[in-house]
Amino acid sequence: MSIQVFDVTKKFDDFTALQNISLEVAEGERVALLGPSGSGKTTLLRVISGLEPADSGRVVIRGNEMTDEKVSDRKVGFVFQHYALFRHMSVFENVAFGLRVRSKSERPGNADIKKRVLELLKLVRLDSMASRYPSQLSGGQRQRVALARALAIEPNMLLLDEPFGALDAKVRRELRQWLRELHDKLGMTSIFVTHDQEEALELADRVVVMNRGRIEQIGTPDEIYHHPANEFVCEFLGNVNFFHCRLEGEKVYLGNTGVRISDKFGLDSKHNKVYIRPHRLEISRVPAEDSFGATIRLIHSAGPLVRVEIEVHSGERASVELSQERFCELDLKKGEAVYVVAKEIRAYPGDYSI
Amino acid sequence: MKFKRHSVIPGFGFTLGFTLTYLSLIVLIPLSLLFLKATTLGWEHFWHTVVSARVLASLRLSFGTALASALVNAVFGLLVAWVLVRYDFPGKKIVDALVDLPFALPTAVAGIALTTLYAPHGWMGRLLAGLGIKAAFTPLGITLALIFIGLPFVVRTVEPILQDFEKEIEEAAFSLGANRWQTFCKVILPAILPALLTGCAMAFSRAVGEYGSVVFIAGNMPLKTEIAPLLIMTKLEQYDYAGATAIAGVMLVISFLLLFATHLFQAWTRQYERV
Numbered sequence: 001m002s003i004q005v006f007d008v009t010k011k012f013d014d015f016t017a018l019q020n021i022s023l024e025v026a027e028g029e030r031v032a033l034l035g036p037s038g039s040g041k042t043t044l045l046r047v048i049s050g051l052e053p054a055d056s057g058r059v060v061i062r063g064n065e066m067t068d069e070k071v072s073d074r075k076v077g078f079v080f081q082h083y084a085l086f087r088h089m090s091v092f093e094n095v096a097f098g099l100r101v102r103s104k105s106e107r108p109g110n111a112d113i114k115k116r117v118l119e120l121l122k123l124v125r126l127d128s129m130a131s132r133y134p135s136q137l138s139g140g141q142r143q144r145v146a147l148a149r150a151l152a153i154e155p156n157m158l159l160l161d162e163p164f165g166a167l168d169a170k171v172r173r174e175l176r177q178w179l180r181e182l183h184d185k186l187g188m189t190s191i192f193v194t195h196d197q198e199e200a201l202e203l204a205d206r207v208v209v210m211n212r213g214r215i216e217q218i219g220t221p222d223e224i225y226h227h228p229a230n231e232f233v234c235e236f237l238g239n240v241n242f243f244h245c246r247l248e249g250e251k252v253y254l255g256n257t258g259v260r261i262s263d264k265f266g267l268d269s270k271h272n273k274v275y276i277r278p279h280r281l282e283i284s285r286v287p288a289e290d291s292f293g294a295t296i297r298l299i300h301s302a303g304p305l306v307r308v309e310i311e312v313h314s315g316e317r318a319s320v321e322l323s324q325e326r327f328c329e330l331d332l333k334k335g336e337a338v339y340v341v342a343k344e345i346r347a348y349p350g351d352y353s354i
Numbered sequence: 355m356k357f358k359r360h361s362v363i364p365g366f367g368f369t370l371g372f373t374l375t376y377l378s379l380i381v382l383i384p385l386s387l388l389f390l391k392a393t394t395l396g397w398e399h400f401w402h403t404v405v406s407a408r409v410l411a412s413l414r415l416s417f418g419t420a421l422a423s424a425l426v427n428a429v430f431g432l433l434v435a436w437v438l439v440r441y442d443f444p445g446k447k448i449v450d451a452l453v454d455l456p457f458a459l460p461t462a463v464a465g466i467a468l469t470t471l472y473a474p475h476g477w478m479g480r481l482l483a484g485l486g487i488k489a490a491f492t493p494l495g496i497t498l499a500l501i502f503i504g505l506p507f508v509v510r511t512v513e514p515i516l517q518d519f520e521k522e523i524e525e526a527a528f529s530l531g532a533n534r535w536q537t538f539c540k541v542i543l544p545a546i547l548p549a550l551l552t553g554c555a556m557a558f559s560r561a562v563g564e565y566g567s568v569v570f571i572a573g574n575m576p577l578k579t580e581i582a583p584l585l586i587m588t589k590l591e592q593y594d595y596a597g598a599t600a601i602a603g604v605m606l607v608i609s610f611l612l613l614f615a616t617h618l619f620q621a622w623t624r625q626y627e628r629v
Contacts, residue, residue: 051525071528078529084522088544088626098530101540133626146526153530 001063002027002157002189003048008057010043010213017043019213021057025157025191025206030183032204033193036236040213041193042161048191049159050074061156077150081162083142085134091145092130095120098153120148123182140171147179151186160192164199176203197237201225209233231348234275241276241318245347273348278321280344283308283330291339294318296332308332310340385606392599403600408576409585413601416582417608419493420561423500424554430501431508431557432550438509439516453510456503461566468499469570491573496581499567504557511553515546547623555616562609 003025010018033041046052050071121127124144164172201221209216217229228234298309306327472489527537565583589598
């Protein structure tokens with residue numbers, strides 16, 4: 001195991017940022033800490049790095065007890081959301097910093113430092129920018145300098161705090177792809193914090209979903225997306241339609257006016273809410289078994305998928321996603337009455353609250 | 355040549371005109387009159403006045419002690435600012451207010467208080483005498499008085515910069531393996547250096563012209579502890595107005611050159627900001 005966190009708790013005055021968190025990360029694994037703001041994900045990252053001491057619990061890195069070690073002794077490559085570059089140093093000196101501050105016996109010679117830094121700058125594709133100052137770089141370039149700087153110390157692992165948070169969408173996507181390639185090349189254990197579920201699902205081997213200082217679920221992106229452990233994870237990951245429901249006899253009814261849906265989903269009396277992903281709802285022109293009536297309210301057809309907003313007869317709104325082909329085939333128009341079938345329903349015990 | 359560039363902020367012409375008029379009235383006209391008066395001496399007489407042993411000694415003393423006090427203030431003013439920004443302790447507000455006192459106190463009061471303290475029989479003077487150090491009536495005493503009046507400049511210019519310094523940048527340095535000393539020298543100090551220089555330059559300029567607090571503790575022995583501003587006063591009292599303005603003119607030129615050099619150096623320390 002590369003990183004082990006045992007039962008870590010951290011409080012800021014009255015606010016509990018982390019509550020009995022335990023986590024194991026394997027060598028070479030890419031883990032995303034995903035959650036809304038205030039969920040404790042950044043605090044967990046800082047506790048692992050040593051930037052923040054835990055109130056209780058232990059941190060073990062590569063089998064070495066690190067709980068009381070300072071950040072400078074943990075050899076972690078930390079990448080900050082706002083880059084935290086040294087403004088008065090050139091790109092070259094920023095990357096060289098970690099090597100230059102080593103004690104005399106460990107410090108490489110000037111020629112070696114130069115070689116290392118230029119290698120790293122080539123790796124992050126900034127070798128032509130070595131003599132520039134951070135203020136002369138774009139956001140994406142600055143973040144790459146920050147990454148090269150973190151890699152210069154040959155860290156045990158990379159910790160990235162919302163690494164793409166301050167960048168615009170296009171740069172973000174490019175940098176994400178580039179980071180994944182880089183990671184595959186280096187094979188370094190890395191943990192990154194994000195509040196963007198798409199980013200987490202795309203980049204991580206495993207996703208840790210956090211909420212209110214606790215871990216809600218740990219799993220591969222597939223597990224998290226297709227088998228969310230609870231309501232919170234289900235709602236946090238991607239668009240989802242939410243319905244109140246009630247059980248009468250053997251039948252489950254959606255909403256207030258009693259739209260009957262199939263009982264094959266194994267719902268029982270303790271469920272009073274259901275979740276249906278937009279692409280798991282199907283629209284048809286003719287009624288089928290377990291279909292319910294709905295009216296089309298809005299159509300967004302720009303994009304790979306067509307999103308149709310429907311109003312169920314009970315008054316509840318929902319969105320449906322379908323392919324462009326299917327959309328053309330059905331020839332849907334705003335205001336039309338259609339039939340909808342749910343292909344998959346998730347339900348959680350009703351007493352759960354978010 | 356066209357100075358005016360298009361800008362959404364209006365009033366360039368008006369504000370520039372106002373600034374030039376204002377500076378002329380407040381600074382340039384009085385100073386040029388000073389030089390005008392000095393020219394009534396004639397070149398030979400001017401030169402004779404300026405290079406006399408007594409004047410040279412006083413200039414050396416004034417600029418030397420001012421420089422020493424500015425350097426001491428740079429170190430300890432930075433320390434005070436650091437403590438005020440970084441730490442919370444009981445009575446912090448009071449300490450904060452104390453820093454400004456040298457601004458508010460009439461300088462003569464400060465001078466008399468310091469003289470009483472550091473005179474051979476004063477509290478501190480006795481202690482120092484035990485160590486074989488004589489403070490009052492020596493350049494050391496003058497430097498002490500100048501440190502006193504210059505302290506707020508450094509503290510107040512460095513404080514806001516330290517306050518704005520991002521915690522993350524320090525954390526980045528630590529995470530890269532730097533210890534506290536390396537982080538301070540290589541990361542924090544370069545960031546506050548421009549402000550520190552400004553504070554030092556202000557403390558230095560104030561110290562060069564300081565009169566009230568120094569005359570009491572200096573002892574005012576010609577060639578030894580007589581500062582240039584006092585020499586100017588002495589000349590004025592002897593109705594040697596032209597002689598007084600000659601010394602003043604020399605002081606002004608030296609001060610101007612030193613401040614200009616400081617600004618150039620400061621611009622150099624901030625070159626990374628120019629894109």
